[in-house]
Amino acid sequence: MTKVINKSKIAAAVIGMFAIAGSATATAQTDLRTLQNEEARVHEADRQSQDKVDSLFEQSQDLLYDYRAVVDEYENLKVYNDHVQTLVDDQKRSIESLQRQVNTIDETKQGVVPLMYKMIDALDQFVELDIPIHKERRQERVERLREIMTRSDVTTSEQYRQIIEAYQSEMDYGSGLIAYQGTLQFEGQDIAVDYFHLGRVAFLAQSMDLRNAWIFNNETKEWESLDDEFLSPLTTAIRMARKQTANDLVKLPIFAAESAE
Structure with a gap:
């Protein structure tokens, strides 16, 4: 009887040990899962933190690029503004000069x-x-x-x-050989003539039929007839003035013009 009771006690003790062991195992597993979950959350938090750090770094780089661009633009604008100011100052001086000129007009x-x-x-x-x-x-x-x-x-x-x-x-009018056609009033008649003048040294006219010639006397302000000996030289002179023949020496009478006072 006593042996049966002892066996029962041993069995109860073994069962209790298994119960305690099972309970400890279950607790250990629960704790392990808790640790694993905490570790997972820590990793996730680390990942999120790293993502935030990466994002902030990228933003800081973008801001740095923007800052450098702004600085470069500022320098360029400063150079340009200095250039424009130089032009404005020069224009201002020109305007002031023009204004002074206008004031003296x-x-x-x-x-x-x-x-x-x-x-x-x-x-x-x-x-x-x-x-x-x-x-x-x-x-x-x-x-x-x-x-x-x-x-x-x-x-x-x-x-x-x-x-x-x-x-x-x-x-x-005072230089060169010049010939042109016109009308000469002589002794009450209008005669078609070729006028010729050598500067202001001589002023002559010849009828279109080449039979008569005249010279202007600047002292009397009158036309005077020329001798027939001057007809041919005057014809040559008129042709030279019109580039119809080569220049050559010709004999013509001369009356010098008076100076205007």
């Missing part, structure tokens, strides 16, 4: 305009005293100059330019 006109009228009067007097080369044309030019002086749509500079141009034309 009225004073300049006060001196130039009377001078231009005097120049036109002198030109008119010169045409009247000069040998009558293209006299009507030259008189018309003088009248045209007087007319433009009364027009408000013609600037002072343009008026002055045309006066100077007229003086240049008068100078051109």
